[in-house]
Structure formats: structure tokens, C-alpha cells
Amino acid sequence: MINTPSSGSSLPAAARRGFGIYIHWPFCLKKCPYCDFNSHVREEVSQERWRAALLQELDHYADLLKKSGGEGRIVSSVFFGGGTPSLMAPETAEALIQRIRKHWPCTNDLEITLEANPTSVESDKFAAFAQAGINRVSLGIQSLNDQDLKFLGREHSAAEALKAIDVARQNFERFSFDLIYARPKQEKQSWEDELERALNEGTKHLSLYQLTIEENTPFHGARRRGELKELNPDIAAELYDVTNNVMARHGLPNYEISNYANPGEESRHNITYWKYGDYIGIGPGAHGRLTLADNTPLGNKIATRQHRAPEIWLNTVEQAGHATRTHDSISTTERFEEMLMMGLRLSEGIKLEDVRDETDQNLTDLIQPDKVNQLVQESLLSLDNKRIRATVEGRTRLNSVLSYLLA
Numbered sequence: 001m002i003n004t005p006s007s008g009s010s011l012p013a014a015a016r017r018g019f020g021i022y023i024h025w026p027f028c029l030k031k032c033p034y035c036d037f038n039s040h041v042r043e044e045v046s047q048e049r050w051r052a053a054l055l056q057e058l059d060h061y062a063d064l065l066k067k068s069g070g071e072g073r074i075v076s077s078v079f080f081g082g083g084t085p086s087l088m089a090p091e092t093a094e095a096l097i098q099r100i101r102k103h104w105p106c107t108n109d110l111e112i113t114l115e116a117n118p119t120s121v122e123s124d125k126f127a128a129f130a131q132a133g134i135n136r137v138s139l140g141i142q143s144l145n146d147q148d149l150k151f152l153g154r155e156h157s158a159a160e161a162l163k164a165i166d167v168a169r170q171n172f173e174r175f176s177f178d179l180i181y182a183r184p185k186q187e188k189q190s191w192e193d194e195l196e197r198a199l200n201e202g203t204k205h206l207s208l209y210q211l212t213i214e215e216n217t218p219f220h221g222a223r224r225r226g227e228l229k230e231l232n233p234d235i236a237a238e239l240y241d242v243t244n245n246v247m248a249r250h251g252l253p254n255y256e257i258s259n260y261a262n263p264g265e266e267s268r269h270n271i272t273y274w275k276y277g278d279y280i281g282i283g284p285g286a287h288g289r290l291t292l293a294d295n296t297p298l299g300n301k302i303a304t305r306q307h308r309a310p311e312i313w314l315n316t317v318e319q320a321g322h323a324t325r326t327h328d329s330i331s332t333t334e335r336f337e338e339m340l341m342m343g344l345r346l347s348e349g350i351k352l353e354d355v356r357d358e359t360d361q362n363l364t365d366l367i368q369p370d371k372v373n374q375l376v377q378e379s380l381l382s383l384d385n386k387r388i389r390a391t392v393e394g395r396t397r398l399n400s401v402l403s404y405l406l407a
Contacts, residue, residue, distance in 0.1 A: 349389025
């Protein structure tokens with residue numbers, strides 16, 4: 001069985017914490033009013049051109065790693081995100097999966113996730129996606145209430161959502177779905193009832209997000225005009241407590257602020273992000289983090305980002321082989337800050353060993369001990385000789401905790 005390399009490997013430390021491939025499909029049938037993702041509505045998309053371009057950019061990064069000491073990396077996860085990647089042709093997913101396996105060895109339990117919406121057009125393609133190699137689907141359900149689905153601008157009904165979950169259950173080894181809560185006027189009992197209905201569907205993973213109003217979205221404009229009133233923050237905090245209690249009672253504790261799973265059913269791809277592992281990002285607006293060999297102990301950690309505009313990305317890839325807009329080295333200080341911002345989201349926190357591997361420094365060299373001690377005394381952080389972690393209360397106030405630590 002192929003496994004992730006051990007800590008004794010010569011690979012960069014980040015690659016030993018997972019190595020993922022993220023593929024961004026930027027198109028949606030409709031732009032949701034709360035969404036600020038890089039997603040776009042187009043009447044027509046050339047599947048052939050997009051398939052060729054995604055393969056071309058993937059080849060570019062495979063070549064970059066081969067030239068920069070990337071041999072020996074083992075892919076642990078592939079994630080098709082968006083947008084709505086279930087709108088792509090299953091043949092595109094299959095071609096990309098095959099090309100990934102050609103470029104790199106993969107773990108025997110390689111996790112290959114597809115984000116999908118529960119419309120009948122997309123769920124009818126699930127069998128073809130499974131045949132293409134997808135083994136995990138993440139459904140954007142968002143609500144099991146028709147009135148709230150309409151408010152959220154979703155194209156499906158609650159009945160269609162449940163049908164799509166059933167189709168996913170029949171076709172994939174693993175499935176997850178998202179729900180959005182802290183919706184206007186939402187009450188604790190109705191949310192608890194909705195959670196119970198969701199759990200009755202037998203999923204072993206749920207992503208549960210509080211509704212946030214992002215800038216440059218229709219909801220942001222509606223709030224500014226006084227047409228949308230957010231839920232009281234105190235009630236939203238109570239709903240978070242309800243969420244944690246219900247999920248823990250059913251054996252799906254939150255392993256990350258907004259993600260809940262049975263032990264062993266966590267999203268391996270997202271854990272790679274949160275543990276500050278390496279990953280390639282291809283497609284419009286996709287981000288990546290890669291550690292390249294440069295004759296130094298830590299290597300050269302780079303942040304990559306592809307051009308956001310779909311048509312510009314497509315034309316650039318066809319002309320240049322990739323559409324990388326930024327390719328910036330990340331300093332040791334920035335590495336630590338990014339690791340802290342990602343890792344404290346996890347209930348298990350951050351291994352102090354990983355901090356040393358990533359920065360060649362100890363935690364006390366990178367952050368003021370008095371600040372850590374203060375947050376420990378306030379029961380917002382815990383620290384022992386192996387890990388630093390945010391407490392349950394600390395994760396509910398993580399932005400404040402990070403601002404204090406990094407100021």
C-alpha cells in the first residue's frame with residue numbers, strides 16, 4: 001500500500017502533511033446572493049477547450065515540481081471545487097484524474113471529491129462521475145426548508161435535495177453536504193430539528209456554516225438598503241452551541257470550526273489546508289502552496305494564484321501553458337502566521353513539531369510567550385509540550401485570538 005511519506009523522508013515537511021490537487025471549475029447555473037466565490041454564469045461553455053486547458057495547467061505544475069525537487073511526492077487528495085464542478089463533463093474529471101495518476105504516485109485510499117448542487121440535471125450525472133473516478137461528493141444543500149432555500153437563492157427544493165442525497169448515497173463511497181444556519185429569524189428549535197433531519201440521512205460528514213454577509217454580494221447590497229436584517233449575534237452564538245451539542249451527541253464532533261464528522265470521515269483534502277500541507281491549485285482564481293527545493297533546509301515556499309477571469313485564464317493557458325498571476329515566496333514569519341491562522345481552526349490544533357519543521361524555530365521564538373499565557377489564562381488557548389490549540393471558546397472568537405497573537 002502506498003502511504004504518505006514518514007517524517008524521516010527527504011521531502012519538504014509540508015508535503016509530508018499531505019499533498020493535494022485543487023481544480024477550480026468557475027461556472028454556475030446561477031449566482032447565489034450570499035456567494036463571493038469566483039463563480040460565473042455563462043450561457044455556453046466549451047467543455048473540450050476547458051478540459052485541454054486544465055490538463056495543460058496541471059502539466060505545467062507537474063513539470064515545475066519535477067524541476068524543483070518534487071520527486072517522491074504522493075498525492076493524498078484531489079478536490080474539484082467551484083463554481084459548480086458537477087456542471088463539467090464527467091469525461092473532464094476522468095481525464096484530469098488519469099493525468100494526475102500519470103504524474104504522481106497516489107495513496108491507495110486517494111480521496112477524490114466533487115462539489116455538486118442537488119438539481120436533477122447534476123444528480124443524473126453522479127453515476128458517470130463515479131465511473132470517472134470520483135469517490136466522494138460534497139453537496140451544496142444549504143437548507144432542508146423550501147422557504148429558506150428560496151431566500152438563499154437556491155435552484156432546488158428540499159425534496160430535490162433529499163433525492164440528490166439518496167442518489168449520492170447509491171453512487172459514492174463517501175458523501176457530505178453543506179447547510180447554512182443563523183438565517184434571519186431562525187430559532188434554536190427549528191435549527192435543531194433541521195439538523196436531526198439531516199443526520200437521519202446517514203451522512204458521516206457535515207459542513208455547517210453560519211450565514212455571513214460578504215462584500216460585493218446581493219445580500220450585502222440588501223443589508224445596506226435595509227432590506228435584509230441579520231440574526232442577532234447572541235442568537236447566532238447560541239445556534240453554534242446547539243450545533244456542537246447535537247453533532248457531538250450523534251458522534252460527529254467538530255474537528256474544525258464548521259466541519260463535523262465521524263472519526264475517520266474527515267475531509268482529507270481540507271485537512272491538508274488546515275495542517276499547512278502543500279497543494280497545487282489550477283483553474284481560474286485557484287490558490288496553491290508549494291515548497292520547492294532551493295538548497296536551504298526549509299526550501300522555498302511559494303504562494304500561487306491563477307488569473308480569476310475565466311476567459312482571460314483560458315486564453316492565457318492556451319498561449320502560455322498556465323495562467324499563474326502570482327508566484328511569491330513566503331517568508332518564515334509569513335509561514336508561521338499562515339500555519340497559525342489555519343491550524344487553530346482545527347480542534348486538535350497545531351503540533352509544535354510542525355512549527356519547527358516549517359520555520360526551523362520554536363513557538364517561543366515566533367510569538368510572545370506572555371500573549372500565549374494570557375490567552376491560556378482566559379481559557380481561549382491550551383498549550384502543552386506537543387501542541388497549541390484553541391479551546392471551544394477560543395475557536396468561537398478565533399479572529400480576536402489571532403489578531404491579539406499576531407499584533
